[in-house]
Amino acid sequence: MTSNNTPSQSGSAAAPGQRFAQFQPDPAAKAAVHAADRAHVFHSWSAQGLIDPLPIAGAEGSYFWDYDGNRFLDFSSQLVNTNIGHQHPKVVAAIQEQAGRLCTLAPGFAVDVRAEAARLIAERTPGDLDKIFFTNAGAEAVEHAVRMARVHTGRPKVMSAYRSYHGATAAAINLTGDPRRWASDTGTAGVVRFWGPFLYRSHFHATTEAEECERALAHLEETILFEGPQSIAAIILETIVGTAGVLMPPAGYLAGVRAICDRYGIVFILDEVMAGFGRTGTWFAADLFDVTPDLLTFAKGVNSGYVPLGGVAISGAIAATFDQRPYPGGLTYSGHPLACASAVATINTMAEEGIVENAARIGADVLGPGLRELAERHPSIGEVRGAGVFWALDLVRDRETREPLVPYNATGADNQPMAEFAAACKKQGLWPFVNMNRTHVVPACTVTEAEAKDGLAALDEALNAADAHTTAGAAGAAGRVL
CATH class of the missing domain: 3.90.1150.10 (Aspartate Aminotransferase, domain 1)
Incomplete structure (x- = not known):
């Protein structure tokens, strides 16, 4: 070539x-x-x-x-x-058609393409993640998922892995594990880090996937116990770690994290910003591991970046927290019609064309x-x-x-x-x-x-x-x- x-x-x-x-x-x-x-x-x-x-x-x-x-x-x-x-001509055409019909509208209104984009996403997310909060990108999605978890639990701390990337905004960059965090890390963000599983460079002296899984879960739970479970709002993980090396979790690891979260009342957040919407050969990487988080963040592939868009898919239990209590967050361009139109076209085209x-x-x-x-x-x-x-x-x-x-x-x-x-x-x-x-x-x-x-x-x-x-x-x- x-x-x-x-x-x-x-x-x-x-x-x-x-x-x-x-x-x-x-x-x-x-x-x-x-x-x-x-x-x-x-x-x-x-x-x-x-x-x-x-x-x-x-x-x-x-x-x-x-x-x-x-x-x-x-x-x-x-x-x-x-x-x-x-x-892709179908997505380009959808953006053009939407621009000619309705370019923008504040997030407080009900808009056909916003509702349809949310419906199409909710149809594909695992479990009961049926409510969609739209953001402009993946980092904002992480910011709001963390905020939802903290308000829902009333706890301050969030746990994340060293080998991770969650975005460049204030909370997201502090959750990030790679060196891009260093210049912005004040050490006061309420973040606790741990080692996730990675058998090829194991921190647990494991020789098999089963050992790596067991020891990584034991390490995570021990960290929770030493931090105080009552202080931890959420654990956030990339379903498959992306920028840090496409790290495939060993069989049973994500299910084990789900069980630990349930044991201590911790919100489980899966970051699917990079792995979601077909990238792994499934709609979401979580489908590969048969696991359902409480919150799932997405962006990137939802509309292939044609117009900035991200979001959080929210479980019924967490959505119920805000039935009578206002959610303390929002964005001027949440669910922007042009972005949502491109998401509708992208998801439909992905389904139609296999x-x-x-x-x-x-x-x-x-x-x-x-x-x-x-x-x-x-x-x-x-x-x-x-x-x-x-x-x-x-x-x-x-x-x-x-x-x-x-x-x-x-x-x-x-x-x-x-x-x-x-x-x-x-x-x-x-x-x-x-x-x-x-x-x-x-x-x-x-x-x-x-x-x-x-x-x-x-x-x-x-x-x-x-x-x-x-x-x-x-x-x-x-x-x-x-």
């Missing part, structure tokens, strides 16, 4: 690949966009003077392209959110087997994890010691091996999702078998850059020098 590859059979339902086929390079537009960006846009999570954002001209299906005509297979789904692919089933099939038949095959050839792959179109490769220097390819939270020269790998992917026309020592394989839920195989071929080539930094690669290079 090259960055100037020919148009794919993928893309919009009406005319796959047509937009890219008609695109003409435009260096002047590229320069203008780049200049305006550098002059005025302040980018997230970045040292502004050290970045050089790539100007993008268009996108369609599983691809996007720059002004020079270089097209990239999007194996990041942007931020793991374009589940339905770029520019997109969730496609994600399951691609994961089971193409990505899972293909990634495991890559692991047999590349010494830099320590572990393959995932389901549906939600996978990660844990890259290592040494398979025996499991030393990560780069140190935790590496920057600069320490991160060079991963930087070289990412550059090699882009040279192959593949846009990766790279975080610390991991590359995530997270294409759209609409990805075709041919596209998935193209992506695997590009990864196969790019992984040679990572292999060069392994002990096996270094030994091979030394042997060649000798």
Whole structure:
């Protein structure tokens, strides 16, 4: 695969690949966009003077392209959110139709598309999570889920795992386990952290999934007992940990957390912002584990990010808390009509076109087997994890010691091996999702078998850059020098 590859059979339902086929390079537009960006846009999570954002001209299906005509297979789904692919014509049409009919209305009114979006989501959530509070994004969904739990229980503390990401707003960033929290963590947010299960890098000296599950649950319950169960409002977990490495919980773990929460009157929150709406080959990742939380947060895939939207699905017991008592929270754009119209179109289209089933099939038949095959050839792959179109490769220097390819939270020269790998992917026309020592394989839920195989071929080539930094690669290079 090259960055100037020919148009794919993928893309919009009406005319796959047509937009890219008609695109003409435009260096002047590229320069203008780049200049305006550098002059005025302040980018997230970045040292502004050290970045050089790539100007993008268009996108369609599983691809996007720059002004020079270089097209990239999007194996990041942007931020793991374009589940339905770029520019799906049915969703675009729904937004256009809604804009012509009713652009906006305050959240206090009953609006047809808002009610329909809530109904469609509630139909798909597990258990009795039948009331939907809409937000603008996943971080706000987490903020409000935590607020609901605290008001419902009258308790102050919330527990979250070290390997986690829950958003960048005030409460959400303090709940987050990864280093992006550090600059904002005042130590006064009422958050208690614990280690979740991760057998490949077990903190519990476990050797089997069963041991990891049992010991992780014992650790969690002991932490609760030492903190005081009566002080803990909620436990929040990503159903499948996303940004921190697509960590699949061992069998029985989530059910065990559910039982612990029930034992101590703690609200169980599942964060499905990244894993929800088809990403794992099911509507929600919770469906894979037959578990029902008290609150479930969502965003991203609910409408593939076409218009900002998130929300909280609420159980009957927690909703009843606010039957006669006002809920102390709200947003000007809660349930925005354009966002809800795009969610209705997205959910209906996913159902009509079998997109969730496609994600399951691609994961089971193409990505899972293909990634495991890559692991047999590349010494830099320590572990393959995932389901549906939600996978990660844990890259290592040494398979025996499991030393990560780069140190935790590496920057600069320490991160060079991963930087070289990412550059090699882009040279192959593949846009990766790279975080610390991991590359995530997270294409759209609409990805075709041919596209998935193209992506695997590009990864196969790019992984040679990572292999060069392994002990096996270094030994091979030394042997060649000798």
